[in-house]
Amino acid sequence: xxxxxxxxxxxxxxxxxxxxxxxxxxxxxxxxxxxxxxxxxxxxxxxxxxxxxxxxxxxxxxxxxxxxxxxxxxxxxxxxxxxxxxxxxxxxxxxxxxxxxxxxxxxxxxxxxxxxxxxxxxxxxxxxxxxxxxxxxxxxxxxxxxxxxxxxxxxxxxxxxxxxxxxxxxxxxxxxxxxxxxxxxxxxxxxxxxxxxxxxxxxxxxxxxxxxxxxxxxxxxxxxxxxxxxxxxxxxxxxxxxxxxxxxxxxxxxxxxxxxxxxxxxxxxxxxxxxxxxxxxxxxxxxxxxxxxxxxxxxxxxxxxxxxxxxxxxxxxxxxxxxxxxxxxxxxxxxxxxxxxxxxxxxxxxxxxxxxxxxxxxxxxxxxxxxxxxxxxxxxxxxxxxxxxxxxxxxxxxxxxxxx
Amino acid sequence: xxxxxxxxxxxxxxxxxxxxxxxxxxxxxxxxxxxxxxxxxxxxxxxxxxxxxxxxxxxxxxxxxxxxxxxxxxxxxxxxxxxxxxxxxxxxxxxxxxxxxxxxxxxxxxxxxxxxxxxxxxxxxxxxxxxxxxxxxxxxxxxxxxxxxxxxxxxxxxxxxxxxxxxxxxxxxxxxxxxxxxxxxxxxxxxxxxxxxxxxxxxxxxxxxxxxxxxxxxxxxxxxxxxxxxxxxxxxxxxxxxxxxxxxxxxxxxxxxxxxxxxxxxxxxxxxxxxxxxxxxxxxxxxxxxxxxxxxxxxxxxxxxxxxxxxxxxxxxxxxxxxxxxxxxxxxxxxxxxxxxxxxxxxxxxxxxxxxxxxxxxxxxxxxxxxxxxxxxxxxxxxxxxxxxxxxxxxxxxxxxxxxxxxxxxxxxxxxxxxxxxxxxxxxxxxxxxxxxxxxxxxxxxxxxxxxxxxxxxxxxxxxxxxxxxxxxxxxxxxxxxxxxxxxxxxxxxxxxxxxxxxxxxxxxxxxxxxxxxx
Numbered sequence: 001x002x003x004x005x006x007x008x009x010x011x012x013x014x015x016x017x018x019x020x021x022x023x024x025x026x027x028x029x030x031x032x033x034x035x036x037x038x039x040x041x042x043x044x045x046x047x048x049x050x051x052x053x054x055x056x057x058x059x060x061x062x063x064x065x066x067x068x069x070x071x072x073x074x075x076x077x078x079x080x081x082x083x084x085x086x087x088x089x090x091x092x093x094x095x096x097x098x099x100x101x102x103x104x105x106x107x108x109x110x111x112x113x114x115x116x117x118x119x120x121x122x123x124x125x126x127x128x129x130x131x132x133x134x135x136x137x138x139x140x141x142x143x144x145x146x147x148x149x150x151x152x153x154x155x156x157x158x159x160x161x162x163x164x165x166x167x168x169x170x171x172x173x174x175x176x177x178x179x180x181x182x183x184x185x186x187x188x189x190x191x192x193x194x195x196x197x198x199x200x201x202x203x204x205x206x207x208x209x210x211x212x213x214x215x216x217x218x219x220x221x222x223x224x225x226x227x228x229x230x231x232x233x234x235x236x237x238x239x240x241x242x243x244x245x246x247x248x249x250x251x252x253x254x255x256x257x258x259x260x261x262x263x264x265x266x267x268x269x270x271x272x273x274x275x276x277x278x279x280x281x282x283x284x285x286x287x288x289x290x291x292x293x294x295x296x297x298x299x300x301x302x303x304x305x306x307x308x309x310x311x312x313x314x315x316x317x318x319x320x321x322x323x324x325x326x327x328x329x330x331x332x333x334x335x336x337x338x339x340x341x342x343x344x345x346x347x348x349x350x351x352x353x354x355x356x357x358x359x360x361x362x363x364x365x366x367x368x369x370x371x372x373x374x375x376x377x378x379x380x381x382x383x384x385x386x387x388x389x390x391x392x393x394x395x396x397x398x399x400x401x402x403x404x
Numbered sequence: 405x406x407x408x409x410x411x412x413x414x415x416x417x418x419x420x421x422x423x424x425x426x427x428x429x430x431x432x433x434x435x436x437x438x439x440x441x442x443x444x445x446x447x448x449x450x451x452x453x454x455x456x457x458x459x460x461x462x463x464x465x466x467x468x469x470x471x472x473x474x475x476x477x478x479x480x481x482x483x484x485x486x487x488x489x490x491x492x493x494x495x496x497x498x499x500x501x502x503x504x505x506x507x508x509x510x511x512x513x514x515x516x517x518x519x520x521x522x523x524x525x526x527x528x529x530x531x532x533x534x535x536x537x538x539x540x541x542x543x544x545x546x547x548x549x550x551x552x553x554x555x556x557x558x559x560x561x562x563x564x565x566x567x568x569x570x571x572x573x574x575x576x577x578x579x580x581x582x583x584x585x586x587x588x589x590x591x592x593x594x595x596x597x598x599x600x601x602x603x604x605x606x607x608x609x610x611x612x613x614x615x616x617x618x619x620x621x622x623x624x625x626x627x628x629x630x631x632x633x634x635x636x637x638x639x640x641x642x643x644x645x646x647x648x649x650x651x652x653x654x655x656x657x658x659x660x661x662x663x664x665x666x667x668x669x670x671x672x673x674x675x676x677x678x679x680x681x682x683x684x685x686x687x688x689x690x691x692x693x694x695x696x697x698x699x700x701x702x703x704x705x706x707x708x709x710x711x712x713x714x715x716x717x718x719x720x721x722x723x724x725x726x727x728x729x730x731x732x733x734x735x736x737x738x739x740x741x742x743x744x745x746x747x748x749x750x751x752x753x754x755x756x757x758x759x760x761x762x763x764x765x766x767x768x769x770x771x772x773x774x775x776x777x778x779x780x781x782x783x784x785x786x787x788x789x790x791x792x793x794x795x796x797x798x799x800x801x802x803x804x805x806x807x808x809x810x811x812x813x814x815x816x817x818x819x820x821x822x823x824x825x826x827x828x829x830x831x832x833x834x835x836x837x838x839x840x841x842x843x844x845x846x847x848x849x850x851x852x853x854x855x856x857x858x859x860x861x862x863x864x865x866x867x868x869x870x871x872x873x874x875x876x877x878x879x880x881x882x883x884x885x886x887x888x889x890x891x892x893x894x895x896x897x898x899x900x901x902x903x904x905x906x907x908x909x910x911x912x913x914x915x916x917x918x919x920x921x922x923x
Binding site: 020023024026056059060061110300301304305319324325327 | 462465469470476477478479857858859861862868890
């Protein structure tokens with residue numbers, strides 16, 4: 001059985017960031033990825049400024065092929081049922097519109113870690129001082145790798161997480177997000193912005209932006225509804241209300257499951273023993289559903305925690321949970337109403353944009369947001385959010401007790 | 405000039421791809437990729453044939469995995485312990501021929517990974533740490549450059565002598581300090597530590613051994629002093645020294661940053677003190693430190709300048725703090741922290757064995773130990789801002805606001821740096837701001853961890869935010885080597901950087917010496 005320092009499952013941005021920290025510190029690191037690289041990935045591709053900075057500082061200048069067209073995004077425009085629209089620029093300027101297929105692969109290559117692609121993670125067994133990871137190359141026999149640590153950076157439906165907590169995904173609400181691509185006849189939506197709708201009738205998460213000459217119409221909703229119907233409804237709304245005239249969707253539509261929720265109520269999963277969970281698998285998600293910057297930073301923190309644990313001979317979970325506290329604060333703050341009102345936790349200034357609207361529009365917007373939030377009532381997060389907001393106010397931090 | 409104009413006109417080379425699309429955050433890679441080891445085997449063979457020892461075992465290379473900052477990690481392929489100038493010259497010749505990167509390390513006190521090798525050779529200079537000659541008449545010492553200032557002071561003390569100025573800690577080396585500047589509490593009088601260098605023996609990136617000074621090979625001397633190790637390796641240095649004098653110390657306490665900083669500026673301009681500096685506990689207990697080399701200077705200050713200072717004495721300040729915290733009872737944790745700090749720190753700043761008649765007998769020992777004991781930690785995170793006199797108050801206040809946001813407990817350390825007109829050329833690539841006249845001012849912002857562990861990621865965000873203040877104020881950064889590669893073009897402008905890049909390419913064709921520090 002081959003023996004390495006660390007196995008990372010997944011070849012995403014979180015994996016690349018973790019791998020960079022591990023390889024820098026001289027640890028033998030193997031990335032196990034179920035698809036062949038470069039692999040396709042469903043994503044809006046709009047990175048936050050913090051994530052942009054991380055990419056540049058750790059992986060170098062972005063090659064052209066890792067970007068879609070338009071290559072950059074200035075900020076976010078919110079649209080409300082009362083037909084008020086509100087644009088906010090990102091702090092510090094534009095951010096890249098990443099082509100995830102190539103961006104992720106580029107970052108993985110830059111990290112310097114060894115990659116086993118086309119290889120599925122099957123199982124893990126923990127021992128006192130190592131983990132045995134079972135994996136299988138497509139069409140081949142299952143094989144084992146002995147590692148000191150295992151990092152699961154394998155996304156919302158993380159198989160590594162499932163190997164630790166088989167029932168986890170049944171305990172949290174899962175959503176479906178899907179996007180379809182349309183040739184444009186006429187689109188008045190500013191292509192420099194990412195557009196988001198606070199509209200309860202359209203769904204839990206509705207967005208649109210331009211990509212490579214086409215317009216994306218994206219919908220997110222609780223798993224169970226039909227993608228096609230949802231999408232048609234939204235496209236029709238765009239046409240009627242915003243004058244967005246699009247040709248019928250092309251065939252290359254795509255969708256995936258999302259674990260939206262843990263960030264709001266501070267219920268993250270960081271792993272057990274020698275197995276760390278990182279990236280979106282933990283539940284990290286920014287307010288507009290951007291998970292890449294959290295993935296990069298939490299991935300780096302997972303990597304540095306393994307380095308710390310090894311160099312200082314300390315239990316890795318203890319180190320990881322201490323180190324990750326800052327990222328938890330940053331992400332959960334984005335959903336914390338007190339922080340939103342008084343502390344500018346986002347990477348664009350929502351209160352300022354709101355204040356710039358005429359008084360009548362401001363009231364409409366707040367009323368619309370409130371009716372949008374009612375859509376989430378069934379998940380019973382309200383009381384939990386209120387409780388953790390108070391916790392943050394009084395002790396300056398979020399409790400670690402709810403973490404798994 | 406507004407920030408946006410600043411970033412566009414003096415910023416990084418246009419992004420190779422999305423030329424204008426990515427103007428957002430013009431950063432460079434500060435956490436470089438590892439060198440891949442091309443021609444390593446041939447290089448090692450060539451060195452071994454010349455009898456140069458290279459240590460490649462993981463146990464040997466692993467101890468150099470990070471620096472005092474503890475944020476950048478990298479593994480050298482092999483380590484060479486410096487033995488002699490000739491050995492280093494041979495090493496550089498071979499490294500140039502096989503294009504193997506060489507990273508030079510003294511005490512490893514850098515904070516941005518400058519002494520971390522991202523592959524290639526790590527040259528540990530601490531193997532060359534002997535004092536070669538002390539000239540008591542001319543007050544000059546010749547020393548090998550791998551020596552720590554702390555040890556140099558010990559040797560000089562035997563003859564009743566002292567170095568002029570050096571960073572107060574236990575392990576910064578002479579070579580490293582001359583390469584980046586160095587500050588001390590007497591820098592407002594004597595300039596940065598590098599200014600005490602008279603002449604240097606240098607191994608150039610191509611392996612020549614050259615002696616340089618203001619008169620001999622002066623261009624090389626200009627490049628080496630405050631040159632961030634780009635133009636050569638300092639192997640020996642002749643330094644000005646002075647007769648040893650005990651210190652007469654006084655502390656004044658302030659409850660706000662602005663009056664204290666203004667008093668510091670006033671004191672330096674009056675040239676009434678031999679040592680000045682500000683050391684704070686957050687922005688609630690701010691200490692102005694002044695000291696004198698002679699009783700006469702002290703008496704003169706007490707009579708003429710002291711009445712102008714706005715600081716309190718210890719007792720009055722304690723009363724002031726007590727009143728202030730009684731109005732703000734929710735700040736009880738901070739009050740307790742200050743009390744504990746006072747109880748622990750004050751005895752270490754005036755240890756009985758180093759005091760005589762109220763004078764401190766060895767500031768190097770006292771301050772260095774106190775700094776290590778009370779400020780030292782696994783991560784030495786000390787981003788700083790260096791400004792002209794005019795911008796200093798603003799820089800301190802804005803940096804302080806960033807500290808407040810990130811940490812419950814932190815320290816600011818401010819000193820003035822006297823600029824020497826005849827050394828203007830030395831400062832060009834350094835982070836002495838171009839608009840500074842007479843003095844430059846530096847403020848370091850340092851978290852005090854108080855047992856809390858922060859992720860590297862968090863500490864890096866803090867540093868970035870301090871450096872961003874510098875960019876906005878159009879000023880620069882002054883520390884051991886605290887000038888991040890990603891900021892240099894914005895701090896110094898394209899013209900200066902391009903000029904030095906050309907010089908670097910001439911001096912170091914394979915671009916192997918201390919890569920990724922600046923270029």
